[in-house]
Amino acid sequence: MTPKNNQRHTILVADDSEMNRSILRSMLEESYEIVEAEDGLQAVAILQQMEQELSLVLLDIVMPNMDGFGVLSAMNKYGWIDSVPVIMISAESTHTFIERAYDMGVTDYISRPFDMMVVRRRVINTIMLYAKQRRLTAMVNEQIYQKEKINNLMISILSHIVEFRNEESGLHVLHIQTMTEILLKSLMRKTDKYNLDRETINLISNASTLHDVGKICIPSEILNKPGKFTPEEFAVMKSHSQMGADMMKEVPFQEEPLVKYAYEICRWHHERYDGRGYPDGLKGEEIPISAQVVSLADVYDALTSERVYKPAHPHEKAMSMILNGECGIFQPLLLECLVESSDLIQQEMAVDTVTKGDQRIMENTAAEVGQYEEMSATDRTLRMLEHERAKYRFFITVAQAVLFEYIASPSMLTLSPSGAKRLEVAESTLDPYHNEKLLEVIGQEQLLELAKLLHSTTPEAPVVEYNCSVRLDGHSQPVHIISQAMWSIDETPQYVGAIGKITPLEKKEEAL
Numbered sequence: 001m002t003p004k005n006n007q008r009h010t011i012l013v014a015d016d017s018e019m020n021r022s023i024l025r026s027m028l029e030e031s032y033e034i035v036e037a038e039d040g041l042q043a044v045a046i047l048q049q050m051e052q053e054l055s056l057v058l059l060d061i062v063m064p065n066m067d068g069f070g071v072l073s074a075m076n077k078y079g080w081i082d083s084v085p086v087i088m089i090s091a092e093s094t095h096t097f098i099e100r101a102y103d104m105g106v107t108d109y110i111s112r113p114f115d116m117m118v119v120r121r122r123v124i125n126t127i128m129l130y131a132k133q134r135r136l137t138a139m140v141n142e143q144i145y146q147k148e149k150i151n152n153l154m155i156s157i158l159s160h161i162v163e164f165r166n167e168e169s170g171l172h173v174l175h176i177q178t179m180t181e182i183l184l185k186s187l188m189r190k191t192d193k194y195n196l197d198r199e200t201i202n203l204i205s206n207a208s209t210l211h212d213v214g215k216i217c218i219p220s221e222i223l224n225k226p227g228k229f230t231p232e233e234f235a236v237m238k239s240h241s242q243m244g245a246d247m248m249k250e251v252p253f254q255e256e257p258l259v260k261y262a263y264e265i266c267r268w269h270h271e272r273y274d275g276r277g278y279p280d281g282l283k284g285e286e287i288p289i290s291a292q293v294v295s296l297a298d299v300y301d302a303l304t305s306e307r308v309y310k311p312a313h314p315h316e317k318a319m320s321m322i323l324n325g326e327c328g329i330f331q332p333l334l335l336e337c338l339v340e341s342s343d344l345i346q347q348e349m350a351v352d353t354v355t356k357g358d359q360r361i362m363e364n365t366a367a368e369v370g371q372y373e374e375m376s377a378t379d380r381t382l383r384m385l386e387h388e389r390a391k392y393r394f395f396i397t398v399a400q401a402v403l404f405e406y407i408a409s410p411s412m413l414t415l416s417p418s419g420a421k422r423l424e425v426a427e428s429t430l431d432p433y434h435n436e437k438l439l440e441v442i443g444q445e446q447l448l449e450l451a452k453l454l455h456s457t458t459p460e461a462p463v464v465e466y467n468c469s470v471r472l473d474g475h476s477q478p479v480h481i482i483s484q485a486m487w488s489i490d491e492t493p494q495y496v497g498a499i500g501k502i503t504p505l506e507k508k509e510e511a512l
Contacts, residue, residue: 008033009055009127014043014071015089016063020112024058024089027116028123040066044074047084054084055127059106061090061097072104081105085130087122089114171428172301173209178348179297181205186337187293194289200257204290207261211269211294214244241270242279264288269295274329284331296334299327304349315346402472402502406432408495413438419502422473442470450481454498459487467505478505 013024014037025034035050037043040063047054057075061068068088075081085107090097093111101109107126110119181201188196215223218240222233229237244266251259268282268291275283277295287295303318313321319342321327323335338345402419406412413432420427429435433447446468453464462485470479483500487493 010035010050010053011123012037012043012046012050012054012057014040014057014063014068015060017060020060020089023114024119027114027119032123039063040068040071043071047071047075047080048078051080051084055130056123057084057086058089058123059086061088061092061101069100069104072101072106076105085126087126089119172305175301175305175349176208176211176294176297177205179300179345180208180293182341182345182348183293183296183334183337186341187289187334190333190337196289203257204261204265204293207258207265207290208294208297210244210248210262211265211298212240212244213247214240214242214266217243238270238278241267261290264290265294267291269298271295272328273331277328292331292334295328296322296330296338300338300345301349303327315342315349403500404502405497405499407497423471424474440471442468446470450483454483454485455495457485457495459493462487470502472502472504479503480505 008031010033011028012035013021015021015024016039018038021036025036028034032055035046035054037046043057043059044066047057057071059068059071068090072081072086075084075086081104086105087108087110088098088101088106089110089112091112098109107129108122110122184196184201184204187194188201218237222229222236225233245263248259248263248266251262253259267279268277268287271277271280271282271287271291272295273284273287273292275281277287299322300318303313303321304315306312319338322330322338401416402422403416404419405414407414411431411433413429415423415425415427417427423441425437425441429438432438433444433451439447450464450466450468453466457464464483464485466481466483468479468481469476471477472479480503481500482503483498485495486497486499488496
């Protein structure tokens with residue numbers, strides 16, 4: 001039985017007997033692609049290379065070098081058993097062998113000598129069952145992912161409205177969210193006092209984006225005053241925490257944990273561990289841990305970001321000021337988490353912008369999907385994505401070239417740290433086509449021409465090359481831009497952005 005889409009499934013036959021492999025191949029090769037392994041070690045090597053392409057493993061028990069149970073152990077260790085079904089085929093028919101095989105995750109067990117009809121039917125049934133499960137998993141994943149995406153989008157829109165009124169970078173809320181997550185994960189490793197788990201951390205991190213929602217109610221002339229507040233103005237400014245909490249009280253679904261954490265954070269993220277904060281003068285552990293962590297994250301980002309009333313402090317200076325108590329008193333255990341996570345925080349704030357939003361949505365999705373035992377492969381996929389993301393973060397941090405990433409919606413340009421320094425612009429720029437600083441570096445006509453070239457690509461031919469002049473390293477010079485358009489995987493692909501590299505023209509050949 002060949003799939004309706006004419007894509008033939010691939011079956012791995014692992015058996016040390018050439019005759020047995022030949023018999024199985026003759027039974028199945030008309031409908032399936034067959035890959036063969038002569039022993040368990042070969043089978044594991046093939047699984048390592050072809051896991052995503054394999055639809056089934058037909059596995060013998062008794063083999064040299066590594067037997068069938070050894071293969072099953074490897075499949076369980078690396079999570080392959082979740083995505084690739086196994087039918088054990090063996091002359092061993094003792095109850096102990098069969099029970100052990102099922103305990104290790106095999107889907108079916110066929111005894112030799114082979115019956116062609118039985119083998120074919122069980123192969124078909126197993127492949128169809130797993131294909132149906134994959135479709136179900138994909139449907140549930142997509143539904144949950146879309147729900148999380150919409151939730152995060154609505155929170156992001158509301159929080160960015162606050163930042164727009166506050167004339168701060170739209171990255172402030174993302175920085176708070178990212179740092180809250182880092183600190184909570186560190187705290188979870190240190191103590192079980194707060195009953196933190198991944199789902200709770202995701203909820204608190206999402207709720208943190210609403211920490212300053214009460215500032216919507218503060219007059220702009222106070223909110224954006226460059227000088228020192230009068231006592232009366234400071235009293236008005238401080239009222240934003242109470243106003244934000246009042247807003248959260250009026251939100252429907254008060255029983256939802258996200259609303260609970262948002263209320264705690266809005267009301268108490270300006271409290272201090274020594275009781276000198278506002279609005280309620282809470283002290284020590286009277287302050288919910290959600291508000292304690294957001295408070296620390298808020299202070300750090302305020303110190304390291306430019307504001308209307310001050311320049312940005314470097315990371316080391318901000319850390320010193322916080323640890324010396326110059327910005328209020330914080331829980332000692334949280335300060336330990338801050339110190340231990342210092343390098344990670346610095347990396348995340350420098351590199352992590354747009355990608356962090358998608359990462360958090362995936363984590364939320366995985367946390368919810370994880371409730372379904374049959375979908376445990378989602379966690380493994382997430383770990384693989386995080387591994388790739390860690391490599392990307394490292395390479396972009398150490399790269400000396402001008403690397404860039406453009407996201408079409410919302411329109412945002414992100415540069416590598418060294419690239420931003422060489423161009424003398426911010427690492428992240430919202431709406432780059434209308435950003436004056438960026439347009440001084442690369443003219444609007446050139447930027448639009450590059451965009452036009454990228455939009456004219458196709459998923460099959462996404463790469464463009466473009467020569468122009470930009471202000472690089474302090475002076476205008478000719479450069480070569482090589483860029484790849486990114487397209488969605490929808491049935492009708494959509495242009496979603498681009499990645500690329502800018503190289504001085506005279507160094508093009510050397511760089512390539």
